[in-house]
Amino acid sequence: MEEQKIKQSHIAIVPTPGLGHLIPFIEFAKLLITRFDLSVTLLLQTRSIDIPSHQQSSLLSSLPNTISYHFLPPVDLTHLPLDVSHDVTLSLIPLHSVLPIREVLSSLTTRFNLLALVTDLFGSAFFDVAKEIGIPPYIYFTTNATYLLFLMNLPRLDETMEGEFRDMDGPVVLPGCMVEFYVEDIEDSLQDRKGEAYAWNLHHVKKYALTEGIFVNSFQSLEPDAFTGLRNGDPSWPPVYPIGPVVRSSLDRDGKEPAGLECLSWLDQQPSKSVLYVSFGSGGTLSREQINELAIGLEKSGHGFLWVVRNPDDESSFGSYFGVQGEDDFFGFLPSGFVDRTKERGLLVRSWAPQVKVLGHGSIGGFLTHCGWNSVLESLVHGVPMIAWPLYAEQKTNAAMLDRGLKVALRVKTNEKGIVEADNISKVVKDLIEGEEGTQIRTRMAEFRSRARSSVDECGDSTKSLDEVVLQLMSSINA
Secondary structure (H helix, E strand, O other), X not given: OOOOOOOOEEEEEEOOOOHHHHHHHHHHHHHHHHHOOEEEEEEEOOEOOOOOOHHHHHHHHOOOXXXXXXXXXXXXXXXXXXXXXXXXXXXXXXXXXXXXXXXXXXXXXXXXXXXXXXXXXXXXXXXHHHHHHOOOEXXXXXXXXXXXXXXXXXXXXXXHOXXXXXXXXXXXXXXXXXXXXXXXHOOHHHOOOXXXXXXXXXXXXXXHHHOOEEEXXXXXXXXXXXXXXXXXXXXXXXXXXXXXXXXXXXXXXXXXXXXXXXXXXXXXXXXXXXXXXXXXXXXXXXXXXXXXXXXXXXXXXXXXEXXXXXXXXXXXXXXXXXOOOOOOHHHOOOOOOHHHHHOOOEEEEEOOOOHHHHHOOOOEEEEEEOOOHHXXXXXXXXXXXXXXXXXXXXXXXXXXXXXXXXXXXXXXXXXXXXXXXXXXXXXXXXXXXXXXXXXXXHHHHHHHHHHHHHHOOOOOXXXXXXXXXXXXXXXXXXX
16 A cells, blocks of 8 residues: 655744734744744735735745745725724734635645644634634734733733723733833723723733643743743633744845845944934834924934834824835925935935844944834844834833833833924934943843843753744644
8 A cells, every 4th residue: 555645744824914913924934944844834814905015025925935825815894994993903804814714724734734823913713713623723922921911911900900091090010020011101902991902902812811822022031020920820821932032034025135235335334333223113104293303303313323214194103004105205204404414424215124234233323113023122133222112002012111121222202292302302312322321221232132142042942942832743743
């Protein structure tokens, strides 16, 4: 009798739409195929109105052969109000993708030894599907353990607290958390407990108990108290596995070295540790008024800057989340004369820069960031001190952790209209680049840089943590 062909071990991964989720999931997939003898399928969710951006298409076309991707049928959400919360949109898309996910997973089980389904924090609709098919569901939590600890405590807080987070007199204190959270540290979607966004977040967290575990893109020595709090919390909580930092390589969007790009050549001409890198991630945008204040503040600081500029968006702080915005010719929305006055010490880049290469450059002395966790980890890996300017999602919680907890960032202050004024921007830039507080932050960042790299060494805590789960899955299916 002909010997039966041995199926390859395989993992299915479902990221939430948006580059901020796709990028870390691709890096997670690359880590899996590099370290283990398995293959991966990315199951990509989209809305009916989405058009793949150049960056998304380039990312997918450059994937290695052992990572395939499959677009699920696009979900039509045009019936939703224009002002619907981002969290609601990202929760409804999986809900409408349950049937196609079931079909694809069933198909994968006939071709592979399907070890697991890995989703992100919005993918709770798929947990039951995975269990029906007979594969264990996991979460890849693309942000930090501190924020995960906050979410895991949300059901308890919901039952015990009165009123809204925005009405609190004091802080939220969590067991095992390095920092107390005040109203300004809690994301907008959780500020209205009667709202849809809050209800969806609570729903997802309560379903986390259905998973076999949560991979966290952080490392033990960065957040020891938070990981202890997660492990010693409610008995129903799933086990957590620190596997980070999982970050992008220095390759550009097309999988090629970005040598010769204008911004890197420009940085080569700047003094060591003198330039502030300014970027609000793949989806962050600012209003016209806020861009004006930022430009004036950078000019008043007197320091060099490399600024990734996007068109102003007066409606939303995540206006380009699902794709890349168009460009306004000649940066015409910037203050009159700004470009000419700062051309000797500043460089403006349209929409995108090779961030990993930039942060690793010797001329970079600081990073003004929206506190998206991808950017934070890239900064930590390169030891670059930060200015925290959170915009949306969990970024406010991240900013509190970086500023008051780890003390590796200075946080900007907003006025009564929510605007960060030019004088505050100028001051915080000076404090970071030339002040004593900035010097102390650089020292701490150097230590965390060392810890981050050690954690993913062959014998590092994160490496051992990932090995523990995947090798167990592989051995159990081959038993």
